[in-house]
Each structure stands twice: as C-alpha cells, then as structure tokens.
Amino acid sequence: MTSREQPSRKRPRSEDASLKNSLSDSERETHEDLIFIRPMRPLSVEPDRDDKFWYKDGNVVLVAGNVAFRVYRGLLASQSTVLDDLCSADPAWHVDGCPVVHMSDRAEEVRSLLSVLINGKTYITKREVSFEDLAIWIRLAHKYRIADLLENSLRRPSLQSPHHSITAVNLARLTETSSILPLALYDCCQLPVETLLNGHTYPGGRVEKLSADDVQRCIQALSVLGVQRTLAIVKSMDLSACGYSCRFECADHVSAIKTELLEDLKSPGCRHPLCSWARFMGQYNRDMTSNVKNSAHPMCPRCIKTVIQSHGQVLLECWKNLPELLGIEVEGWATAQDA
The missing domain is CATH 3.30.710 (Potassium Channel Kv1.1; Chain A)
Incomplete structure (x- = not known):
C-alpha cells in the first residue's frame, strides 16, 4: 500500500x-x-x-x-x-x-x-480473494478512510453466491457506489422471499439484511420481472421475422419449446429475464448428438443462433431499464450498456 x-x-x-x-x-x-x-x-x-x-x-x-x-x-x-x-x-x-x-x-x-x-x-x-474478505476490506477501508484499499477492493471482481447479493447492496449503499446497485438488487430479487425479508445468517450468527426501502424495491420488482420473462420468451421464440426458409421443422420445434417455457413460469421462483440462452438453446442443436433434448425438439444451428440473437436484444432492453425497474438512478447506465 x-x-x-x-x-x-x-x-x-x-x-x-x-x-x-x-x-x-x-x-x-x-x-x-x-x-x-x-x-x-x-x-x-x-x-x-x-x-x-x-x-x-x-x-x-x-x-x-x-x-x-x-x-x-x-x-x-x-x-x-x-x-x-x-x-x-x-x-x-x-x-x-x-x-x-x-x-x-x-x-x-x-x-x-x-x-x-x-x-x-x-x-x-495476485491471489484469489473470497467475497467475505473483499466485503471486510470495503467496509473497514471506508470506516478507517484507507482510500487506495477501498478503490482497489471496489474494482476487484469476486464470484458471489446468491446470498452475497444482500451484502453487495449494503456495500454499495455504504460507499455510495451506485453502479453496483442494479445488478446487486436484481440478484436479491432471485433470493427466496424469506431471505429477502429476514436477511442471510452467516456462520457465527451475524445477520446481513437489506434496508426496509431496498426490501420494498425488490418486492415491487418481482411481478415486473415475471412479466419481462414472459415477454422475453414470446419475443425471442419467433422465427417468422428472420426471413430464413429453414428446410427443417424448426418453427414447429421452437413453438413447442416456447410452450414448455411458458408452462415453467407457473413454477415458483421463475422470474429471471436477464440470463443468456446460449447454453439453454444449445441443448436443441440437431448436429450435437450428445444433447439429451435434441431428439424431442431438434433445431438447426442457424435457427438456434437466430433465437439466441433475438433473446440477446430483449436482454439488452431489460438491462437498460433495470435501474428504473428497481426505483434507483444510476448516471450513465443506459449509455454504458450500448458501449
């Protein structure tokens, strides 16, 4: 230092x-x-x-x-x-x-x-850093005014478990790092409602909780996230606009996949519109004989690519609107997503 x-x-x-x-x-x-x-x-x-x-x-x-x-x-x-x-x-x-x-x-x-x-x-x-250590450094660097440690810790990427999202929100609030908030609050929306309301208990008994205002933000966002996921499925699973005449029956198969996904939305916890479909759609590639799902709804690589690209555009719009959905302001957020 x-x-x-x-x-x-x-x-x-x-x-x-x-x-x-x-x-x-x-x-x-x-x-x-x-x-x-x-x-x-x-x-x-x-x-x-x-x-x-x-x-x-x-x-x-x-x-x-x-x-x-x-x-x-x-x-x-x-x-x-x-x-x-x-x-x-x-x-x-x-x-x-x-x-x-x-x-x-x-x-x-x-x-x-x-x-x-x-x-x-x-x-x-020069070493792998646990999220727990990173959180400690950010808190104490802020508390004891160790500016270079705070700056380096906020820039340091660290893999998170789902329950780390509550800590990430609180660190963003503590350090006034608004750019962290959209994804951190979004990740909180994926937690069980009980954890969202009562917080996460770490080993040793320490409980990390969201503020009442941030809990309310997440609760209000849940229904909107469900709607966004439905729209993402409907908009992405449409091959009619691509102008490509497929010699396989991909249109029928993508329609069947869409029906299955919409049925999945009835299950509790299905509210995740921001995850990529690259791996998901890859399961249906008719050219990959190891795929377990391609026998039911086999699709050609070109049509799979079309679906993935369409879904990517939907994700980008969801991502741009994320701060507004969560009731927060992040200067330059939408512009940064276009970069």
Whole structure:
C-alpha cells in the first residue's frame, strides 16, 4: 500500500470535541466507535494472542473481541489517519509494554484487514480473494478512510453466491457506489422471499439484511420481472421475422419449446429475464448428438443462433431499464450498456 505524501499531524486531545461537532451525522456515528468512546479500564480477561499477527517487536496491540494483535503503529499510521488518531490516544492499559487500542470490529475482520495492510496491494491483485474478505476490506477501508484499499477492493471482481447479493447492496449503499446497485438488487430479487425479508445468517450468527426501502424495491420488482420473462420468451421464440426458409421443422420445434417455457413460469421462483440462452438453446442443436433434448425438439444451428440473437436484444432492453425497474438512478447506465 502507498504511504501518505505528508506525515500526519497529531491532533491534541483537546481538539476531539471540536472535531466531533464538525462531523456530519454519518461521520459522527463512525467516529463514536473509533475515537471518542474508549474503554476506561483493562479487560477483566486477558485476550488471546493472534497466531498470525503477533510480532515480538511490534509496538502497539489491537484488541478485537477477545483476540489481541501485536503490530506496528507506524504501518497503521501510514495507511490511515483514523488509525493514526486511534493509536495516538492515551492508552487505558498496556500489554508487554505496548499501548492497547480497543477495536469495535470483529477479530476476523481485523485479521483480514491486517493481511492486506501488511502484504500490500499485491495481496489483492495476485491471489484469489473470497467475497467475505473483499466485503471486510470495503467496509473497514471506508470506516478507517484507507482510500487506495477501498478503490482497489471496489474494482476487484469476486464470484458471489446468491446470498452475497444482500451484502453487495449494503456495500454499495455504504460507499455510495451506485453502479453496483442494479445488478446487486436484481440478484436479491432471485433470493427466496424469506431471505429477502429476514436477511442471510452467516456462520457465527451475524445477520446481513437489506434496508426496509431496498426490501420494498425488490418486492415491487418481482411481478415486473415475471412479466419481462414472459415477454422475453414470446419475443425471442419467433422465427417468422428472420426471413430464413429453414428446410427443417424448426418453427414447429421452437413453438413447442416456447410452450414448455411458458408452462415453467407457473413454477415458483421463475422470474429471471436477464440470463443468456446460449447454453439453454444449445441443448436443441440437431448436429450435437450428445444433447439429451435434441431428439424431442431438434433445431438447426442457424435457427438456434437466430433465437439466441433475438433473446440477446430483449436482454439488452431489460438491462437498460433495470435501474428504473428497481426505483434507483444510476448516471450513465443506459449509455454504458450500448458501449
């Protein structure tokens, strides 16, 4: 990670009150946890030393939950003015001669943050990163104002499981990254309604929930998504406009496939108009003898390509209108889809 261009100036304790009063409501809420509320006496039980981040020559001890991390104050200060301020406060107690700083974060979050701070940016770019780690980096980089880590983490692609979509929405809201919201909210619409309403429970008991407004957005979008899927099927499964005279019976077969798809819409959860049909239609390729479905409705490759292209145009229109469907504004969204 890059160091700050100028060394930080230590803020006298007497300035805490004036700084606190100058903050916005959201900033004040963040700083309550970080700077202005500190434990007044040592913990009754000495925390466990972390197996990974306990350096014998470290000069500050971070305590998160019941885990202690002995690291280097200069490293933390070079990454974050907020962490610098936190470490500059008069400590309530010491461990092995090192000042102790209480963190309001969970131990696994602090451990993940230290992993990237100590190993630098290459830790992000040269390894597979789990969504869980990425979410931690975004949250804590925002909280502790580590600008380069936040920027790199928001740009870092990460495969998501369906339940990660709730976290993705909340991270987009936290960091005001509106470009993430359409797809993240759309993915939330694919979750079971119970999860949408009550949130997802992670191992350890932490529950990630959408705000009431975002839950309402998703609930209102569900019926529209169902209509869009119906229209996508009807518009895409029409070979009459292509002007190609097929010597096979593809028109009859595509009509039969359309009927089956419309029947599938009666099943709960069928509301996904934005998925590609390339693999789906490939099952009906009469030239691929390994396909299990081509014996029932075999189609020639040219007609399959026509259907896939027609469906692609429908998807593009759905994608352009996604923010409006979800009741959000994303500047430049529609233009970006044409690029």
